[in-house]
Each structure stands twice: as C-alpha cells, then as structure tokens.
Amino acid sequence: MTASINDVAQAVGVSASTVSRALRGRPGVSDEVRDRIAAVAAQLGYTASRSASSLASGRTYTIGVLVPYVGRWFFGTVLDAAEKVFSTAGYDVLLYNLGSPETRKRFFTKLPVRKRVDAVLSLLIPDDDESAALRSLGVPLATTVGGTRPGFTVVGIDDRAGTESAVRHLVNLGHRRIGMISGASGPLHWTTPIERRNAYLDVLAEAGIEHDAALEADGDYTVEGGERAMTELLAASRPPTAVFAQSDEMAMGALRALRRHRLKAPDDVSVVGFDDHELADVVGLTTVAQPVAEQGAEAARLLLRQLDEPGAEPPRHVQMPIRLVLRETTAPPRPRGPQ
Amino acid sequence: MTASINDVAQAVGVSASTVSRALRGRPGVSDEVRDRIAAVAAQLGYTASRSASSLASGRTYTIGVLVPYVGRWFFGTVLDAAEKVFSTAGYDVLLYNLGSPETRKRFFTKLPVRKRVDAVLSLLIPDDDESAALRSLGVPLATTVGGTRPGFTVVGIDDRAGTESAVRHLVNLGHRRIGMISGASGPLHWTTPIERRNAYLDVLAEAGIEHDAALEADGDYTVEGGERAMTELLAASRPPTAVFAQSDEMAMGALRALRRHRLKAPDDVSVVGFDDHELADVVGLTTVAQPVAEQGAEAARLLLRQLDEPGAEPPRHVQMPIRLVLRETTAPPRPRGPQ
DNA sequence: AATATGAACGCAAACGCTTGCGCAACAAGG
C-alpha cells in the first residue's frame, strides 16, 4: 500500500534504523546520508506509521482531551486553543465527548486512552474514582475547570474575585434585591458553582443585605435553564431588581425571559453574566470576562512542558486574570426615580 | 506496567490468540473459556493496546475529523453530534483543527492520519490537491459542508431553497432594497456562499428588483465581519431597508452595528440570518434553520455504514430539510408609514 | 469400527517501527 520504512531504506541503500534516526533528527547519521534519506522519503510520500512507532517507542505523540460538551462555547473555545498548541508541537488530539452519564461511564471503565496518549487534558472534573482511573494511566494530567484534584495541574481563574466584582458592581449601583442564577445541578467535585455562590453570599453580607433564598434559582448552565430560572425569580413575591448569572449563557436566557415578560434590562432588572461569551457584546451584556482560550492554551503548554521535562515537579495551580466588563444590562434600580 | 495480553493468557492458562479471540467475540472459543478470560481480563484491568492491535490488524477504530474552527458554534455542534455517533459505535475521534493556512498546509503535506484512521469526516472543503491527498488514504470520506467532491459522500442542505425562503420573506414584506452580507472570502471550492448569492440574485430578479452591487458586503462568517459589513452597507448612498446575512453570526454582527448606529431591527432595517444559531432566539433573530447536529450525526452514520459494508456504493449526496423561522428582526419597511 | 467433520485451541509469522549493542573506518594523541 503506502511506503514503509524499509522501502525508503532500500531505495537509499541504507538500513531501516538509519532511516528512522535520520528522519527523527537523531544523531549518528552523516549529513549527506540524512539529506538523501529526506529526499527519498519526500519523494515516496513516506510517513512513519504512528501505530508502529508508538508500539515500539511507547510514545504516542497524542493527547487525550476530555470534554463534557464540545458544542458549548466555553468548551469549544478551550479545546480550540489547546488543540492549536498541541498540534504545533507535533501532537495529535484524541477527543472524547463525555456529556452524558453513559458515555462518561463507558469511558472511565473501558479507559480507551490506556497506552494511547502521552497526557490528558480534562475539561471536566473527575470524581474520586475517575481521577484515580486517570492517574492509573501514568501520564501527566491537567484540567481547566475549577476544583483542584491530586495529580492534576489545574489552570483556572479566581472565581471568588470574579463574582465579587460582579455582585459588588450591582451593590454599588444601589441594588438591594440581588438574585442569582446558578448552576448547582452539575456533577460533584465541580467547585465553581459553590465558590461563586459563597462569594455572592459574602458580598451581600458585607453590604448588610439579608439573604433571601427565593432569589436563587438553578439555571443548569444553559440558555434554557437561565430562562426558566429568571422566570422563577420573577414569580417571587418580591422579585429582584438585579441578577447575577453564573454564566453568560444563563444570563442570555435570563434576558430572553425578561423579553417574554415585556421587561427590559437594565430598566426593569439589571443582569450581569460571567465568561464574556463571544456574543455577550452583541446583546450588550455586562459580564465578568475570563480568558477562556488562554486557559486552554496554557493548560496545553503546561502539559507539554511536563512531557519535555519528565523529572520536574509540575505546577499545581495557575490562576488567570479576570475583569468586569461593563456594558448595557446594568444600571441603578428604577424605583428611586430616574438616574 | 499495565497488563498485556500474555499476562491474561498466562493467568487463565490459555494462549494469547485465544484471549484475543475471546475478548473480541470471535468464534473458536468455548463459552466456558470465554467467560474465564473475560473475568480475568476485568480483574487485571486489561485493555488491548490500540497501537499494537491496529498495527497487527490494520484497523484503527479511529476516525479523523477535520474542522476549521472548533470554537465556532456551527462546527462545534456538528462535531459534538458526530463524536457521539462515533464513540457509541466504539470509534475514537482524532481531531484536527485546521483553521489557519499553516496548520492546514502542514496537515495535508504530512498527512498525520495516514495509517491512523479508518475514515475521515471533513468539516472543511478540501481543494483539489487536498482532496486527492485524502483519497490517497484509501478510506471512506465524508463532509457536511457545501460543495460535493469526488470520492466524498456529502450531507448538507439545499442552500438555494434556504436563501430563497429568506429573501422571498423580505420581498413579501415589501422590501425593495435588500442587502446581503456574504462570506465570499473563504477558501475556494466552498460553494455555499456562491449558491446563496445566486439564489439571492434570482429572487431579486424574479421580483423585478434591480440588483445594486453597493448592497453586498463581505462578512467573513464572523460576528465582527458582519458588523463591519453592516456598517459598510449603512454608509451606502441609499442604504438597504433589509438585509439577508448568510450566517447567524454575521447577522448578529449586523444587529450590533445597528445598535451602534442607534438604529433598530426591524424598525429601521430588517435582518434575517441563516443557521438558527443556539442564541438566535435570544436576540429574536429571524433566520432559516438547518439541522446542524443532525447533519453531523448523519455524516457519521454514513461513514460507519461504509466501514461495515466495504463493498456497497456509498450515497453521494444527502440533503436535510431547512425551514424559515420567523422572529422579531423582520417587518415591513418603514417609509410607507406605520404598519 | 473406521472415517469424516467440526469445534477449540496453540504456533508462529507478520505488522512497521525503535533502540541497545557491535563493528568498521578513520582521526587524533602518544
């Protein structure tokens, strides 16, 4: 079928080992022979079989990437950036889309990446068993989502600081009834919703605002969930004048709910999101921005570094900057008159 | 390190070949032995090395997926759906993110998928050389984006019908100055923008509207591009009263441009998009919906079928339904008075 | 009872690379 290393060796008149060394830049080959080999290899369109070379060397030059939902903006963006880093370093990426419990379970029991990847980047938080399974692979591990786990190097953001800036912004605007749309219903070990909720409660307390449980609703990190949650909040006996959504997608759902109720942001209720989604600007959403692509790229780089320097102790936790970006969905509450 | 097939064989007291046959459901193993092998394999946590088995068998149980931009909604959604189909069939997916010309070039010259995949799903349109390179792999090929290529089975939509319904909608509303934001600047062989443009021109002609070149602008299929394009159109001596954007992302960019100009849709200008993006509903965008995830899933299924029945002639082209979904960014033109 | 027929299993040869080791050949050092 396609040319093998022996075909090249034969054509050049050297042994297969020399071809192997020459093509991979290993020492022990004269420049002259190396050039001839390169020429013949190019002419024959030879590429080493990955299966064969990884079987022989143990290195796969492949990274496993675990993602809950490839289709969602956040994960897609992280994946995009990470893939670029990996591929320019000569690594391929094996993608596992582990959104549903079944596929997730299947993955962790069969562990199809065993002996197949040199490292894994997990965009989901593994529970104890799952992370033990991953550690059993004996390869470097990284994740870009909240919740540090032993054996993983995690790159993330300061969730507390981020939500504090968002909620304080609302407080400073004069809001007292501040709702929150959270995403608590996710898997366990996923600390982000909890961190953000705690920060939310802290800011309220610090502002002397009493917490009202009727002002919290679960939006499941989706647009539809955000819409449902906002609808729920609007049905409260005393609805909020402002809401903090733990993700832009939920915030957008909230905006949709407002529109359905013939209410407007920020006139009737202020809304602030989290992420700085690609389309947040389109809808004028005030939000706390996090460097999503950069997190993916950085996690990828850290993984590659671990592969280059097997000895070195990998960084445990790196934090990326966040910042509040003010747009048009937040304003002072109305009841007290215009401006 | 991890258990090999010989470890299992030894533990059970049979040969490696029997273990191999047993675990893969091949005939020639008694039920009793098969059960014992399964038990021991499970206990030892044995999983066959993919490198070794694909080297030996030639089958990789891996599909290569080529994507221009994983981070964009359309591609992310297609990928998500396709991956699900592949993974439930026991196939892994190798992801190649080929957005930039360099990575794309590198991919097609080095062809890292050679001997590494059983099939490839391309979410980008290869040019002649590229598609020849892919065909040289000798595996089934499919694509989900416009522009049929020899050797590929393509699943897509009727671009003509889709844009006709969109533009006719604007015509029926009474618009005469109808602009278009296209994405012509993409790679060659990408027939979608051309198809859509032709359909746009045809509808105008059929309505007796003279075509005005100043009413067309390139939006590059991005939000920013759409914004630029709309800005450009608004600067025309006689701006459009309605615009058809070839993608929802460009349409959203257009909406943003309108907002920046203190104009409103549909009051000042009607906007219709294409795709039915996840967030089209949030911004109330009228658009022509296409079944994005279904296209990915269907393409994946067709590929798998070709792997199952190597003899059969694969379908060349399958078309999925589209439909116009009316929301709030289209209305009759204003000049003629209210309603 | 002798033979044919399968079923169940083992042997050993691939699959296409990588890599430790050995062996020339040649340059430099005494």
Place this chain on the structure above:
DNA sequence: CCTTGTTGCGCAAGCGTTTGCGTTCATATT
C-alpha cells in the same frame, strides 16, 4: 606505528497484537 576515541552505520531483538494454518480431540456419519 600502535593505541584510544569518535563517528556512522547495520543487526537483531523487541513492542503487543492479530490471524492463517495446523493439531488435537470429541462427536457424528457410514
């Protein structure tokens, strides 16, 4: 001129599977 290195290359043993073929043995066939 004989060592001692060094450089350039080939040999051959893996890496962990799959699979064609051969062997054994129990069962069915005449």
